[in-house]
Structure formats: C-alpha cells, structure tokens
Amino acid sequence: MKLRYAPTSPYVRKVVVTAMEAGLDERIERTATNVWDPATDIADDNPLGKVPALTTDDGMVLCDSPLICEHLDSLNSGTPLIPVQGPARWQVLNLQALADGVMDSAVTQVVETKMRPEDLRWGDWLTRQKTKINRALDVLEKQAAAGDLDGPVNLGSIAVACALGYLDFRFAEDDWHSGRPALSAWYEGFAQRPSMQATQPPA
Numbered sequence: 309m310k311l312r313y314a315p316t317s318p319y320v321r322k323v324v325v326t327a328m329e330a331g332l333d334e335r336i337e338r339t340a341t342n343v344w345d346p347a348t349d350i351a352d353d354n355p356l357g358k359v360p361a362l363t364t365d366d367g368m369v370l371c372d373s374p375l376i377c378e379h380l381d382s383l384n385s386g387t388p389l390i391p392v393q394g395p396a397r398w399q400v401l402n403l404q405a406l407a408d409g410v411m412d413s414a415v416t417q418v419v420e421t422k423m424r425p426e427d428l429r430w431g432d433w434l435t436r437q438k439t440k441i442n443r444a445l446d447v448l449e450k451q452a453a454a455g456d457l458d459g460p461v462n463l464g465s466i467a468v469a470c471a472l473g474y475l476d477f478r479f480a481e482d483d484w485h486s487g488r489p490a491l492s493a494w495y496e497g498f499a500q501r502p503s504m505q506a507t508q509p510p511a
C-alpha cells in the first residue's frame with residue numbers, strides 16, 4: 309500500500325496510528341506531500357487535493373480517512389478496531405465522527421489564520437469553529453468521566469486522541485485541558501501508546 313501524507317495532518321495521524329495498531333505499518337510505503345504547494349501532484353491520486361490518500365494493494369485509491377481506516381481494519385488479523393456489529397460499532401464510529409469534526413474545525417482555523425490574507429479573514433467564522441470544538445470537548449469530557457473511552461483501543465479512541473493531540477500542537481494557548489480533568493487524564497494515558505509516540509507532529 310502507498311500513503312500520501314503530511315506529518316502535521318491529524319487525519320493522516322489517525323490513519324498511521326490505525327495502521328500501527330493493526331500491525332500493518334510495515335506494509336505501507338509513505339510519500340510526503342505538501343498539498344499547498346502549487347506544483348503538487350496530489351490530484352493525480354486524490355482529485356480533492358487532500359491527504360491522506362491510500363493506494364491499496366490492488367491499485368484502488370481511497371481518499372478519506374474514515375474509509376482508509378475501515379480498509380486497514382479489514383486487513384487487521386487482530387481484534388477489530390471497528391466493532392463489526394451492535395451498539396459498540398455505532399459508538400466507535402460516532403466517536404470518530406465527533407473527533408473528525410473537531411479536526412475539521414481546528415484545520416479550518418489554521419487555514420483561516422495562516423493561509424488566508426489578513427484582510428479577508430472572518431472573525432465570526434473563527435469563533436464559530438472554536439465554539440464547535442468546545443462543545444464537542446465538553447461532550448467528550450462527560451464520556452471520559454463515565455469511562456466510555458476506556459477499554460481496548462479502537463478507531464474512536466484513536467480519532468479522539470489524534471484530535472486532542474492536534475489541538476495541543478496548533479492551539480496550546482487555548483488549553484483544552486483546563487476544566488476537563490477526565491478527558492485530560494485519559495489523553496495523557498493514551499498518548500503513551502507507542503503508536504501515538506511514533507506519530508507526534510514535528511516540533
């Protein structure tokens with residue numbers, strides 16, 4: 309398999325952590341890709357111009373992180389990272405959706421503040437993204453306090469950890485940990501996993 313990746317992307321991190329947890333990391337050849345470089349050829353693989361994009365062993369290109377993670381889990385010979393059926397399946401996938409939404413709002417803010425010319429920036433849009441993130445984190449705090457994030461690693465817990473890691477990386481000054489002791493404690497433990505340690509964003 310071949311993965312187009314950027315080292316700072318939280319979606320890519322989710323895919324790589326999933327691959328490591330599924331024991332598939334060694335089967336993936338990685339190509340670093342700067343999607344913001346005008347000369348990038350990412351669209352040859354993903355017409356949406358985004359990373360991650362995974363070329364499967366049979367030559368198909370998968371271009372959205374939930375789909376890529378599902379494909380990886382289909383090759384996983386250990387305990388599935390996405391439960392195959394029942395309420396646990398929907399809980400894990402919903403957790404991933406919530407975490408991906410946090411990533412979306414965080415990445416939107418980075419693009420808005422780093423890429424968009426200053427005179428075209430829209431403050432209310434940034435505030436809207438921060439509000440979404442805070443609401444999602446408050447829900448996750450309750451879930452962490454109830455023990456819902458505990459238990460065997462799964463795609464939901466991986467996605468939440470990658471979203472939180474991205475907030476630490478890009479928005480440390482917002483300090484999401486403050487007032488969220490259960491989520492913070494859970495994250496500190498999960499972040500010690502070798503797969504999380506090996507995929508930390510560059511300093």
Ligand SMILES: N[C@@H](CCC(=O)N[C@@H](CS)C(=O)NCC(=O)O)C(=O)O
Binds near residue numbers: 408
């Ligand atoms: N829904 C996609 C989002 C991927 C995404 O937005 N990736 C960012 C990097 S963090 C990107 O490539 N952005 C380039 C662009 O939007 O043109 C996924 O889950 O894979």
